[in-house]
Amino acid sequence: MIALPIEKILQTKIKMNPQESKNSLLKRSAEWFLVATLSGMVAAVFINVVLRYGFGTGIVFYEELSRLLFVWLVCIGAVLAAADRQHLNFDMLTSKLKGPSIVIASVLSRLAITLCLVLVLHGSWGQVKAGLASYSTVMGYPLALVAASTLFMSAVMLILLFLELKNDPLGMKTHQVLLSKHDEHSIE
Numbered sequence: 001m002i003a004l005p006i007e008k009i010l011q012t013k014i015k016m017n018p019q020e021s022k023n024s025l026l027k028r029s030a031e032w033f034l035v036a037t038l039s040g041m042v043a044a045v046f047i048n049v050v051l052r053y054g055f056g057t058g059i060v061f062y063e064e065l066s067r068l069l070f071v072w073l074v075c076i077g078a079v080l081a082a083a084d085r086q087h088l089n090f091d092m093l094t095s096k097l098k099g100p101s102i103v104i105a106s107v108l109s110r111l112a113i114t115l116c117l118v119l120v121l122h123g124s125w126g127q128v129k130a131g132l133a134s135y136s137t138v139m140g141y142p143l144a145l146v147a148a149s150t151l152f153m154s155a156v157m158l159i160l161l162f163l164e165l166k167n168d169p170l171g172m173k174t175h176q177v178l179l180s181k182h183d184e185h186s187i188e
Contacts, residue, residue, distance in 0.1 A: 027083065030076055037073045041066045061138045068136075071146055075153035082157050113161060117154045124151035 044062040052058045081087050094105050124147050131144030 027080065030080055034073060034076055034080070037069045037076075041069045041073070044069075064136050064139045068141070068146060072149045075149040078153055079156045079160075082160055110161065110165065114158070117158045117161065120150060121154040121158065124148075124154060127151075 044059075044066050048058045048062045078087075094102065094109075097105055127147035128144045128151055131147050132142055134143040135141065136143060
C-alpha cells in the first residue's frame with residue numbers, strides 16, 4: 001500500500017532535545033496567536049464594513065478591538081522575526097569587513113540594539129504604569145494592555161539578544177550566517 005506523503009510525515013518521529021521542543025512549542029504558539037489575531041481583525045473589520053454600508057450601523061467596539069489586536073500582532077511578529085533573525089539587515093559595510101573590524105562592528109551594533117531595547121522597555125514600563133489608571137473609551141480595558149505589547153516585545157528581544165551573546169559573544173557566528181544569507185540572495 002502506498003502511503004500519502006502526509007501520512008509518512010506524521011509517522012516520522014523527529015528527534016529533538018527538550019529545549020528545541022520547548023522552543024518549537026513556543027514559536028508555534030506565537031504563530032497561532034498571530035493567525036488568530038489577524039483572523040479576528042479581518043472578521044471584525046469585514047463585519048463592520050458590511051454593517052455600515054449595508055445597514056447604516058456598525059459595532060462600535062470592533063474598531064478598538066482591531067486596533068488592540070493590530071498592536072499585539074506587530075509586537076509578536078517582531079519577536080518572531082528577531083528569533084529567526086529575519087529583521088532588516090543593512091550589511092553593505094559589514095559584508096566587506098575582515099578580521100578584528102568585524103568584531104568591533106558586531107559589538108557596536110549589539111550595544112546599539114541593547115540601548116534601543118532598554119529605552120523601549122523603560123518607556124513601555126512608564127506607559128504601562130500610566131495606562132493602569134486610564135481606560136479605553138468604548139470597551140473599557142486598561143490602556144496598559146496596549147503598552148504591555150511593547151513591554152513584552154522589548155523584554156523578549158533583550159532575552160534573545162543576551163542568549164545570542166552567551167552563545168556567540170563576538171558575533172562571528174552571526175556574521176557568517178548573515179554572509180551566507182547575503183550570498184544566497186545576491187544577484188550575479
